[in-house]
Amino acid sequence: MVSDRRYHPIQTRRKRVKSIILRGLGTATPPFYVTQEEAYEYFFTHFSLKPAERDLYRRILLDGKIKGRYLGMDTKADVLETDPDRLLARFLKFSRSTAIAAARRALAEAGVEPADISGLVVNTCTAYLCPGLSSYIAEDLGLRTSIRFLDLMGMRCGAVIPNLEAAAAMLVRSDEGPVLSLAVEICSATIFPGHEPELVVSNSIFGDGAAAAVLDLSKENAQDGLVKMVDFAAGLCPRYREELRYRTEGGRLRNHLSRRVPVIGASTVMEVASGLLNRHGLSRNDIAWWAVHPGGTAVLAQVAKKLELDVEALRFSYSIFKNYGNMSSPSVLFVLREILDSGRPQPGQKGMLLAFGAGFSAFAELIEFSSGSHHKPEPPETKKNDGWHDAEYWKPGTKIENITKC
Template identity: 60%
Template sequence: MAPVVRGLGIANPPLYVSQSEAFEFYSSHFTLGTDEKALYRRLLLDGPIRGRYVGMDRKEDACDTDPDRLNARFLKYARRTAAAAAAKALDEARLCAADIGGLVVNTCTGYLCPGLTSYVSEDLALGHGVRTLDIAGMGCGAALPNLEAAAGLLALDGEKPVLSIAVEMCSATLFMGADPMLIVSNSIFGDGAAAAILQRDGAGGGLVRVLDFASGVYPSYRGQLQYRQEGGRLRNVLGLKVPHIGARTAHEVLRRLLERRRITHDAVKWWAVHAGGTAVLDQIERELGLDPRALRFSLDVFQTYGNMSSASVLFVLKRIIEEGRPCGGDLGVLLSFGAGFSAFAVLVEFL
């Protein structure tokens, strides 16, 4: 029996920085070369993003390069933001903490042992009997395999719903340097969390029915998109080919999913695609032959929040539900890709 998403919550850390504020800060607090400053100006002042939420007490925290303090900041804001998103999902689902039987959390922007499930289960008072699973190292695509793992936990014991949380504090991986890929990363990534509650179909209520999953891993492209350790810190690697690779691999995974379900491309009415950037969305639109308006919710999320890594795709789904208002029975696809190189697709039916 297909699981149902009963509640969907999103949250961001409280500090909001407009792109113009970010440009002013970088210009005044770091020594930038002429080319660096010109690229920051183009991305921050002339780009589509209006601003981003960041997990910092104050903007000056962006100057801190101490790995221990960065990881402490990651923990502080990741657990708070994840718990806030989860609380909203519980409220929408009209459930309480005692109703939850499983918790799956993914992140790639900080390392903890124990993982975030230990902290989030404590913050939400989920109880000692909750099943937990931490997912790390899957990058921007991880929310969708998280949902699949949550569906697996639900299949083991379908009596209690499972809470699936994607949370990223990309600001904890800010890495200054003249490399254009660093400048792009510092200009587009933001922080956020999204939480979905999965329950058995037929238990009452729900937003979407999760029909099927598909995924693919392409190690030959690993070097195009990854974090690497440098001086005890995470440094983002964002290759120029990422939009093309992401679109091509996502298309391949999607094709397998639709063929398995014997569904035509035209039958899909709603597209929740990872809001990785305008180049990414443009390439996916071309690769899939989509109408220009098909990805408007992804673009809107990118313009409003920046790229929140794995959380982004669920922000898009939330916006589709609230603003697109799909009809019951409409089919939708969630698409994401990330480190690995990996790509993921989920087929859903709106309720």
């Protein structure tokens, strides 16, 4: 299942050894914020809910761990929109503005001007556009017309890691300037009222956001940037394809989310992560920082179990889920941003990004923190066990078969 791709130091035309580094990282959300209590009141008032459906909304929205979510909407009434054309227009409006905000923050941290960007990679799964978002992003930022660009579609929550890998490949092939990597999702454009538990869960936990990363080649023998991009790994497990996907109904995207997703996701990322660690002669104890996609408390609990990690190791993923919900593909970079801001990683420490998505796919990235990451304030005090691992949104008593290798 695991691919074997690795990124060694780059040999430029002058034979100087360079590394791929993350020079700037920016995150952004739409301005409209809704607490889970407000969402419950609105759903209760405007949706025709069956008793079991209402109870599940209550359990997730009122008793769950998410405080609130940022949504690409002008008013709460946008939740009721079902016209595909209007939904697409709303997606385009908020995906552009949110992505641009994240990109400008990343560029500012990197000290890079838009005109310096030589490549652009954009991923999204919450709407289909032709041309893709790259055309709009390039226009809004004022990027050069000779830019190399790529749009990634259909990969869902794991997509930002192959996005970063594609951006790294652009740097490998050409030393023409930094490459901008952008992940943006407007999950609220796919809200789909319905009585099925998977729709209740989807409507209750997904939020909107964007993350941008500026990738560059390091200066000769320098420890610059925030992190060094060491290596990538991926896996594809088609036998579980139907467990996590979008379907189109009436011109709209309808989420399909099986009860088995937490176990399948944890099993697939464990396999990919283990392969990547073995390739570099590392163990899990060599990883100081884990940035795991915050797909939900059940997902994180299963990942911690499979990787034999203490819940404290995933505290930054839990924090992002609590404050933003599941934003799909940008989420893991929100986690990395919080690690940089609050975790005080030391130069030379290793980290790993883990995410999974449609396909069924899983992705991992091995990183090494640089001196540029060590300038953040002391982290807030955290509790060892906040009850995160006990949370479970799926129907009690559900039996899930053991997931084996693909």
